[in-house]
Structure formats: C-alpha cells, structure tokens
Amino acid sequence: MGIQGLLQFIKDASEPISVKKYRGQTVAVDTYCWLHKGAFSCAEKLAKGEPTDQYVSYCMKFVDMLRSFGVKPILVFDGRNLPSKKEVEKSRRERRQANLQKGKQLLREGKISEARECFTRSVNITPSMAHDVIKTARMRGVDCVVAPYEADAQLAFLNKSGIAQAVITEDSDLLAFGCKKVILKMDKQGNGLEIDQCHLGRCKSLGNIFTEEKFRYMCILSGCDYLPSLYGIGLGKACKLLRMANNPDILKVIKKIGQYLKMDITVPDEYIEGFTKANNTFLYQLVFDPLKRKVVPLNPYPDHIDPASLSYAGTNVGDEKGLEMALGNMDINTMQRIDDFNPDAPYTQPSKAARSSSWNDRCDKNSQLQISIWCKNYEPGSTQPKSPTTPKRPPPTRGKEKIISVQSLKMPQRESQVKRPREGKQVSGLSRKQPCGQGKGGKIETSAPARPSGLRKKASGKKSTVNNENSPGLQATISGLWGAFSFKKDNPKLSACKKGEPMSPVRENVMTELTEAEQEILIIAE
Incomplete structure (x- = not known):
C-alpha cells in the first residue's frame, strides 16, 4: 500500500503539527485507514463472524476529536475495484484468505497468540462495515463520500478543488495524485506529520528541478500499485534518472534507462505500455464532484485523449448512479439500493438525550461545521490554514523622521522643593x-x-x-x-x-x- 520508502525519502519535507492548525477548516479523511486499525482490536470476533461494532466506535473517536478542535471532517470511502489494480487486489485477497485459514488452524492447536496475529492480517473491510460507519456519521451530521473507485483519487480531488484544505491518511500514494497537503500518522490527540507539496524543495535528494509531473514519474518508476518497478530501480535510481535526463518525452527516457544509469537493463514494450496506463490512472481516474453532483476525472481530459480509451482508469456509470453511490445508498458490488439518504431533505439534529455527552456537544455550536458539502449553497473554504490570531502592532518607526510640536507636549514635572505661592489666600x-x-x-x-x-x-x-x-x-x-x-x-x-x-x-x-x-x-x- 503506497510507494515503498517514499516517506523516508522525503522526510525533509515533513514537519510535526497538530490538527488544531486547521481550526475552522475542512479535512478529508481516508476512512479505510481508521477502519483497518479499528478492526484490529476486534479481529478475532470478525474472523469468527461474531457481531461487533468496535471498529465504528474507533472511527467516531477520531471524528469527535477533530470536531472538538473545530475541524470539519469529510469521511471518504473506497468504491469499486479499479481495473488497473485487478492483479494487486487479487493477490491481497489471496493473502488474507491464507492468513484466515492459518489462524483457524492455530486456534484449534491452542496457539491463541499466534492465531490472533493471523486473524489480524486476515481482516477484510467489507462494504457493510463501511456502511455502519456511514450511518453513525450521518446521525452526527458528518459528511461522507463513497468514491466511484479509489478513495485516494477522491481525496486528491477534494484537496485540489479547495473543498478540503488537507487530507488525513496513512497512504503515501496521495502525494503522487497531486495532493497539496497530507497529514500522516495522526494519533488520537491530533498530532501527526504534515507534508506540504510546496516544501518538497527542501529535500536535497529531489533537488530544485522537480515538478509535480516529475515527482509522479519517480513514484511510478520506483514501483506503485499500478505498475511494479524494473529490477534494481527504486526511488534513488528513479530520482537520479529524472535529474540526468533533459528529454521531456518520458517514454524515450525510460527506453534508455540503462544508458543513463549505466546498468544492464532491458525495457520491454509491456513496461512502456504499463507506465502509460499508470500515469493516466494517476491523472484521470474517475471521482465524484459533490458540488456539481457529477462523475468527473481527477484532472480534465486533454484534447488528444479519448475518455473511452481510459476504461482501466474507471468506467463512468452516469451521474445519477454516481450520486447514489457517493451518498452510500447503493452497494458498490451488486449496485443494488441499500439506503435512502436524501441530502436535500431538512436535517434534524438528534436530541441530546439520545446522545452521549461528548466533545460533539461543544462542536454543535459552530455552525460552520454543520454546513454539509451536499448543500446547494455550500462554498469551499480558504485553501490556506488559519494562523493563530496575534494582536496588531504599530509599524516600526526606525529610520523615519517625524516633526513633533513641543507646545503640545505636557511633560510631567517633579514637585518643587521650594514653597509654592499661595493663590487667593x-x-x-x-x-x-x-x-x-x-x-x-x-x-x-x-x-x-x-x-x-x-x-x-x-x-x-x-x-x-x-x-x-x-x-x-x-x-x-x-x-x-x-x-x-x-x-x-x-x-x-x-x-x-x-x-x-x-x-x-x-x-x-x-x-x-x-x-x-x-x-x-x-x-x-x-
């Protein structure tokens, strides 16, 4: 999951922050990261098929924490499997099934601790589990969006379009999609690492010639979910290649990768084709625009590209079905209707008697947090985090001349030590x-x-x-x-x-x- 070793490679661009920095603003959340962590605490029950909602409570703790800091969360969920990741998803599914069978065998042998580890690795987040979180979040007035395909592309769209000012995730792929600000490794207190795209120039390994396009090329060459890397090519070699090559045609550069790096590498035609598909998937994967209520590509299609030729980056099912999927009303596998949530219906806040007293009660006073992205009058917020307000200071007067009238000055005088004259007496x-x-x-x-x-x-x-x-x-x-x-x-x-x-x-x-x-x-x- 993600680009192997990317976070360590660009560590100079990261800095520790508190999510309080985004008070009064909106962040988009890769909710499946929270779901996976929450499922670990009840992995044994899930493996045995026992009912549990611990994963829902785990996610809601983070939601409450964000709202207590005055931050509006948008929970984003994965949709259908992307054709470009068909092989990757197949191998992951096989691994999970193998761990599940191994865990059951260890449990029969009485090796409980080893069995629990296998159950943890076999956890599979199902659409029904995601829907449980969606229903609970709706009751608290929290916006949820189910992506047409991958949540990564949907998160990047929300960030790049200004709907969300930052993205909370554990997946480094977000940077390759062009996210401006990504918060990683956030704990329950709201502390994490922020990577700002503007700070990538701090990384000495990247240099100052890197652009968003070259950064994406580097991630693909080093190996990603859409394309495995060539033998012996990682982030370091990919970065070196892009710094040495001056040819703007990346496909020609890849064909001569052995000459640039002085390595015995043969680049097959299948790799060139796979690189093109991976690059297009990062650029034009289908997402849902909650403001226009339409299925759109992450970036606009250029004139020379036919959308029909990009079926590997997602198939458009239409705006009507796309809206129902985004709202969580439709099963992503069977495409059957499972809910009837209507964002245009007036929202009724649940009575406080039916809710536990928590941080949520304090957040309800902030009307800005209650404005849904599904409202027709919703407007994206500022793309710049609010800095703490500081008192205004007068401008410095150093080096400036100003004529002051001495007559208008009333200088304090010390009391005279001689006897003052008596007036009127x-x-x-x-x-x-x-x-x-x-x-x-x-x-x-x-x-x-x-x-x-x-x-x-x-x-x-x-x-x-x-x-x-x-x-x-x-x-x-x-x-x-x-x-x-x-x-x-x-x-x-x-x-x-x-x-x-x-x-x-x-x-x-x-x-x-x-x-x-x-x-x-x-x-x-x-």
Missing part, C-alpha cells in the same frame, strides 16, 4: 521682603531633634545666604521669621486677618496662643 498688604534666614539675627543651623517648643534663640554675627526655610532638621528663630515679612497699609484701617493657610509652623503656634486683640496689637507693632 494672601493677606492684604502682606508681601515677601527677603528670603527667610536673611533677616537680622536670623541664622539657621542644623541641629539635633528640636526641643518641644520648637524654638531656639542663637545669636550669630554671620548671615546665611542659603535659603533653608523648608529644609528638614533646620530650626528658625522668631525674629528671623518675622523679619522676612513686611506689611503695607493699603487701607487706613486694617481689619483683622482671616485665618488662612499657616505662613509657617512657628508663627502659627504663636498666634494660636494669643487672643484676637493681642494678635492685632502684635501685627501693628511689627
């Missing part, structure tokens, strides 16, 4: 004569903590020229404080001063001890 006739400390006998000195009175008389012949009026730890004399003020008689008769904000702590203490008459006498005397 000055006593009439009161004015500052000179700085405190410059009055007669008004020397101010630093001293120890003040006495209880706060006054200290000390004569000095020197006058201080420093304004220490508000300096902490300095004590002023009464005469020095009074000498700093002078009074002017603006009116013939001075009225008593109204008590306002104290001029100084010393004067306030003195005035509070005097009567009103004594205060007037003291002011006049000064």
Whole structure:
C-alpha cells in the first residue's frame, strides 16, 4: 500500500503539527485507514463472524476529536475495484484468505497468540462495515463520500478543488495524485506529520528541478500499485534518472534507462505500455464532484485523449448512479439500493438525550461545521490554514523622521522643593521682603531633634545666604521669621486677618496662643 520508502525519502519535507492548525477548516479523511486499525482490536470476533461494532466506535473517536478542535471532517470511502489494480487486489485477497485459514488452524492447536496475529492480517473491510460507519456519521451530521473507485483519487480531488484544505491518511500514494497537503500518522490527540507539496524543495535528494509531473514519474518508476518497478530501480535510481535526463518525452527516457544509469537493463514494450496506463490512472481516474453532483476525472481530459480509451482508469456509470453511490445508498458490488439518504431533505439534529455527552456537544455550536458539502449553497473554504490570531502592532518607526510640536507636549514635572505661592489666600498688604534666614539675627543651623517648643534663640554675627526655610532638621528663630515679612497699609484701617493657610509652623503656634486683640496689637507693632 503506497510507494515503498517514499516517506523516508522525503522526510525533509515533513514537519510535526497538530490538527488544531486547521481550526475552522475542512479535512478529508481516508476512512479505510481508521477502519483497518479499528478492526484490529476486534479481529478475532470478525474472523469468527461474531457481531461487533468496535471498529465504528474507533472511527467516531477520531471524528469527535477533530470536531472538538473545530475541524470539519469529510469521511471518504473506497468504491469499486479499479481495473488497473485487478492483479494487486487479487493477490491481497489471496493473502488474507491464507492468513484466515492459518489462524483457524492455530486456534484449534491452542496457539491463541499466534492465531490472533493471523486473524489480524486476515481482516477484510467489507462494504457493510463501511456502511455502519456511514450511518453513525450521518446521525452526527458528518459528511461522507463513497468514491466511484479509489478513495485516494477522491481525496486528491477534494484537496485540489479547495473543498478540503488537507487530507488525513496513512497512504503515501496521495502525494503522487497531486495532493497539496497530507497529514500522516495522526494519533488520537491530533498530532501527526504534515507534508506540504510546496516544501518538497527542501529535500536535497529531489533537488530544485522537480515538478509535480516529475515527482509522479519517480513514484511510478520506483514501483506503485499500478505498475511494479524494473529490477534494481527504486526511488534513488528513479530520482537520479529524472535529474540526468533533459528529454521531456518520458517514454524515450525510460527506453534508455540503462544508458543513463549505466546498468544492464532491458525495457520491454509491456513496461512502456504499463507506465502509460499508470500515469493516466494517476491523472484521470474517475471521482465524484459533490458540488456539481457529477462523475468527473481527477484532472480534465486533454484534447488528444479519448475518455473511452481510459476504461482501466474507471468506467463512468452516469451521474445519477454516481450520486447514489457517493451518498452510500447503493452497494458498490451488486449496485443494488441499500439506503435512502436524501441530502436535500431538512436535517434534524438528534436530541441530546439520545446522545452521549461528548466533545460533539461543544462542536454543535459552530455552525460552520454543520454546513454539509451536499448543500446547494455550500462554498469551499480558504485553501490556506488559519494562523493563530496575534494582536496588531504599530509599524516600526526606525529610520523615519517625524516633526513633533513641543507646545503640545505636557511633560510631567517633579514637585518643587521650594514653597509654592499661595493663590487667593494672601493677606492684604502682606508681601515677601527677603528670603527667610536673611533677616537680622536670623541664622539657621542644623541641629539635633528640636526641643518641644520648637524654638531656639542663637545669636550669630554671620548671615546665611542659603535659603533653608523648608529644609528638614533646620530650626528658625522668631525674629528671623518675622523679619522676612513686611506689611503695607493699603487701607487706613486694617481689619483683622482671616485665618488662612499657616505662613509657617512657628508663627502659627504663636498666634494660636494669643487672643484676637493681642494678635492685632502684635501685627501693628511689627
């Protein structure tokens, strides 16, 4: 299954991601990969024919996980067997049958562990098992598509047409079909490896001359489900051949593969014919377009190709039958109707009482996840994953000039350490004569903590020229404080001063001890 060794060959193009990256977007799922893993847990019951639905529960756990992250899943299932893979399917069927018979024999011998391994390898996913998953998914409002033939081509179509922004699978064949983004090895927590087609240039083994077309040629030459490789040719030799050859005609290059690689290889005509069929199968396999509701090729037919000549890439059964198959209403083997699901009928959400409380309940609030691809007004989403929203930052101003008006700036100022002027509370006739400390006998000195009175008389012949009026730890004399003020008689008769904000702590203490008459006498005397 897939291209042998391809994932290791292009490991430089892969990077670990969480499926949360696709929140609010759509991913297409290769559901048969989940079905195979889910069937392993109940392989013994399936081999014995006992009823079980463990594989359904396994698939629904992944569906619930995706929806809990806000990701809309589209479950894609395999359809009819492709004529190009007739021999491959025959050999796989024979292997499964041989493992089943061997397991039964080991079970009869009492070798239970060995028998269980054989039963696991003999698991065959039947259309009825796939239909059980489809019915359960429908009840949860999850879209399902049954491909006309291979799910790989259908997944690639959904991705390339923009209906799904990524594909979840375990099959490396998806890259050869031209898928843009593939998520591999995803676990139950949503962690996996993403391979972006744009990142294939990181692979040193491929070089920068590789195109989608050459990548497909390399996969076919190294051996795929549609054509086995020539003896001694793997990914390395196929890659080397395509890097050396400049001839755009790939068939001529293949005929001279021995000369390019200096190997003794004879290319039979059957291989050339098989290469052409394999290439056309990768390009023009039939898929179903859920928006147009038509059976179409994966890529449009070129003018020089007759669709009737590509029967090995699928036979068109018509749009009506193709729609019924895609909806899961028709058995892919017998082509008999087995269900009557109508996507145009109004969808009724099951009551929560009939459902278990799970992640699903949280997802129902997101209407975007509930829009079905079968709705006539459905529009494909963006092809670019949404990156986590980050707050907008102003553009950098480095290297830019801008004239700023200084007048409009109001710079914060520190509080001045000098006494602020009193506005509206000055006593009439009161004015500052000179700085405190410059009055007669008004020397101010630093001293120890003040006495209880706060006054200290000390004569000095020197006058201080420093304004220490508000300096902490300095004590002023009464005469020095009074000498700093002078009074002017603006009116013939001075009225008593109204008590306002104290001029100084010393004067306030003195005035509070005097009567009103004594205060007037003291002011006049000064």
